[in-house]
Amino acid sequence: MFIVEETIPGTEAAQIPKQRGASLLDSAVRYAEERHWDVFPGTWLEVVDGTHRCSCGDAACPAPGAHPAGPDWADRATGSATVARRMWQERPSASVLLPTGRTFDAVSVPETAGFLALARMRRMELPLGPVTLTPDRRMEFFVLPGAAAKVPHLVRKLGWTPSSLDLRVLGEGAYVAAPPTRFGSRGAVQWACRPTPANRWLPDAEELTPPLAYACGRDR
Template structure:
């Protein structure tokens, strides 16, 4: 699949997302992408671990051969203090380690609704039909999709889902707020592939939706996906 095209699954076809400040899916370095996120989106960023070649295989810089997210997790326990929204600071950090993953702390510039990829594509198609405004959405190598929403949204998700008639425990829907993080494109996760944009950051989606605005199609998609 072309990395600049919104994905196609058996349940939904999503149209191309046009326009982006920087193309982080094709040819943009991690340093350039990190600086762009800080400078143009005003997102906090911090460098995580990176991949190292060891005897012909790629391993995480953390040294754990069984690392669950090789090259895509915090390198320091005090990572919240390392996160910065300064483009110049981001440039200095990635200049020291240009292959470090790009991690974005949640609960600051945005929260994240984390869902299975199949549910994510179904939700995107449903939201387009409903004419809802979408924020950026990432697609991870472990077949998850991350919907970016306004900060504070994660704390509301449980009650919002209950009001829609769903049991929060019955849905594979993870709300990521303060104290968590997500990896940003073009970070690679071991040999699994790179994080990509399903809906790229554009001028039109600079203002993120509230969780309340998209929770209905997201919860519906997760519920339908869970019944398969």
Template sequence: MNDTTTGTEAAQIPGQRGETLLDTAVRYAEQRHWDVLSGTWLVAKEGVERCSCADTRCSAPGAHPTRPDWAAQATGSAVVARAQWSEQPTASVLLPTGRAFDAVDVPETAGFLALARMERMEVTLGPVTRTPDRRMQFFVLPGTGAKVPFLVRRLGWDPAAIDLTVRGEGGFLAAPPTRVGAGGAVQWVRRPTAANRWLPDADELTGPLAYACGQETRDRRA
């Protein structure tokens, strides 16, 4: 199947149980009450998939907003979401951060290390995504991400020295099953379920995540 063809068929993503991007966006709005935004998409040109923004140096091909005032276009209405993706079925599914959730963003290797540790500790976790550029985002309560730099310093780490950032108000992330260039699709490491509807506070995750990021930084410098 060629995901760059037009029409609803093109929005079918392998491994997503036959759901279209439209179905997925509507489900996020209806079931999780997340604001959603239809972003750019991938187009085939001379045998190469490029971003619909036409920038050949686009850093997130097919996975960023289409306009500067994107925040005002994001919607929590399933009806509006259905209209947005009906107009462009292959548009990426973007989730604004700082509204229903913030996201703690870490390297994939550190993320999996911390995830294993938190599961052993039986830490309450929310959804977690994995991106094609090998990053992981841990969903936390909105507004709590602002505490992360303070928490990291309190744990004895320099926030500027470890690869741990927060996506909060004014930011966004690409949601599964959005494809990002030739790298593949964003995936769920921990899917949204009824069990993780209530998100953790950032301070519940910051310790294991900061430790894992610090270890990765030390290993990289060794």
């Protein structure tokens, strides 16, 4: 059974939120070992004058502690549990990031639309893969690779223009932050649908796009 801690207890403002090293390390290793997902370490949180800051040094960082630490991140991503363990042993506070466009793509929608679509999918008994819920109030539905090329056409077939919906596809060259990564003081990434043996085989974007597009249209 694949289990990853979903939430991280809060801390006082003068401390870095508890991205426990063992939890981040164990999570990264499990993603590589049990799901065969590539992983790579991102930035981390530091305390500067009592404020949580991203290790990148940008005081206005939009995703503090949860983005790639360098331009070579795609080359550093690994599917080896051994290499992943070594990476997080060297930087135990690093965020856990997963490149998209390899073993999965991700369809990202606003949280409200995501929960509406999730309820509809369950009623329709559609196959679901893992789904994350991020602190910036978005949900990311993991689907088979190739979604980035398919979804715009599927949205048009449903009568929408892609630019009219807040529905984004993360494919080759992009990434998602995985639990228990934190976004500054905003909280941790959580699983809305956690990885289990039952959802090892991911759905195709063609199956999930209609309820996601419908929900995004309702959410406008």
